[in-house]
Structure formats: C-alpha cells, structure tokens
C-alpha cells in the first residue's frame with residue numbers, strides 16, 4: 137500500500153479584484169502516491185502549483201475536491217498530532233523558519249516534548265544531541281545553545297532538518313530546501329537529505345526547479361504544469377526521454393554543463 141496517496145486533488149482559490157471574482161485553479165485533479173523509502177521530485181515552473189501540493193499534504197490548506205490519505209485512511213480522520221508526527225516538512229527559507237529568540241536546543245526539544253511526552257528532560261537532551269549529530273552539526277555540544285543568528289544559512293537548514301526528524305516522521309516534504317542557500321553548500325545539504333532518506337527509510341517529496349538535482353537525488357520525477365501533473369516516471373527516463381511537450385521545454389531550458397561545453401568546443 138502506498139504510504140501517502142493523493143486522488144484527484146483539486147485546489148481552487150477565489151480571487152477578488154474590485155467587483156470581479158475569478159477562480160484560480162492552483163492544482164487540477166492531481167493524483168500520485170509516495171511510499172516510504174522513496175524520493176519523488178516534483179518539478180515545474182513558478183506558479184505551477186508545487187507548494188500548493190505541499191500545503192495540502194501538510195493540511196495547511198484543504199482540497200476543494202479529491203482526497204489525500206495516509207496508509208489508506210483519509211488524512212482528515214487522523215488525530216492531528218499523530219499526523220504531524222508522521223508527515224514533516226522542511227521549508228525554503230532557513231531564516232524565516234527558526235525563531236530568533238530561541239536556542240537550537242529549544243527548537244529541537246519542543247517537538248520531542250510534544251510527540252514523546254514520556255521522555256525525561258535528560259533523555260530529551262540526549263536526543264537533541266543525537267539529532268544534531270545526525271545532521272552533522274558536530275560537535276553537537278558546540279551548537280546546542282546557539283541562537284539562529286549564530287549559525288550560517290546551511291547550518292540553520294540543518295537545524296530545520298533535525299527538527300523535522302525529531303518526531304520520527306515517515307514522510308518528509310521538502311519545498312525547495314536549498315534554493316535560498318549559497319550554491320557552494322547546496323550539494324552538502326542535499327547529500328545529507330539523501331543519506332537521511334536512506335537511513336530512516338523516509339518517503340521524501342523533493343520540490344525543486346532544478347532538473348539536475350531532481351534527477352540525481354530522486355527515484356522518480358513528476359512534472360507539474362499549470363496545476364496539472366503532465367508527466368511522471370523514473371528520474372532518468374523523464375530527463376533522457378521526456379514524453380510531455382512541456383517536459384521537453386523544461387529540459388531544453390535547463391542549464392546543461394555538458395551541452396554547453398560541447399558547444400564551446402565546437403566553436404573552437
């Protein structure tokens with residue numbers, strides 16, 4: 137059974153400008169499954185509906201129609217705390233996602249207190265240190281009492297990832313997790329996500345504009361265009377053999393270092 141399943145999910149927004157009302161279809165009858173131990177990349181241009189999919193899965197928004205289920209049970213029928221423990225997220229902006237007034241320890245302790253109320257303070261402290269080690273913020277003791285402004289963007293994103301792992305989720309939604317980080321550290325954070333995915337058998341939805349990392353870090357790629365899923369397949373297949381016209385355009389527009397080198401060589 138797929139862990140997470142979207143069936144014909146549609147999301148409309150009603151836009152009002154003056155007296156006029158317009159309906160915007162952000163997501164149009166999207167269906168897909170995400171199993172644990174699998175990474176699916178969701179790609180598409182700006183405004184295609186990718187973050188709306190994330191918000192619907194995280195129950196920050198409700199579908200206008202269609203259904204989303206976890207283990208075959210409609211997500212609206214899951215106790216919300218249990219659902220939030222199973223389905224976690226990492227957002228794009230590591231500066232906005234951490235509270236500047238709280239320490240790293242506070243950020244990681246909170247989900248532990250909420251999801252594992254039986255743990256003592258001493259055990260939670262050990263867990264916090266263990267989480268920091270898992271995201272390679274070591275020695276953990278050097279990071280645990282810092283505030284967000286005492287961390288780099290990449291280190292903040294690692295704290296956000298550690299926080300997402302704290303409740304021991306099965307599904308991780310990562311909405312452009314590295315697009316605001318310096319190019320030089322993006323791969324390190326993506327490699328970390330890839331390693332954690334394998335170690336914890338997570339199901340990861342990796343939302344990105346970047347076809348190259350989508351191919352490298354995902355088993356499958358789904359392509360979204362104007363709210364619709366226009367293509368889905370094995371990552372290599374989708375990149376090397378795109379079927380939908382839109383995917384061909386995306387692939388042709390993506391920077392391709394090998395093709396660029398070949399062009400330069402031809403020019404002599």
Ligand SMILES: Nc1ncnc2c1ncn2[C@@H]1O[C@H](COP(=O)(O)OP(=O)(O)OP(=O)(O)O)[C@@H](O)[C@H]1O
Pocket residue numbers: 149150160161162180181182183184185186187188189
């Ligand atoms: N709360 C909202 N109210 C009205 N319209 C919205 C709302 N949220 C999103 N939209 C619209 O829905 C469409 C899809 O937005 P979404 O954020 O899902 O795109 P995206 O694929 O994540 O884009 P990007 O790559 O720029 O992040 C856009 O046209 C957007 O303006």
Ligand SMILES: [Mg+2]
Pocket residue numbers: 186187188311
């Ligand atoms: Mg988005």
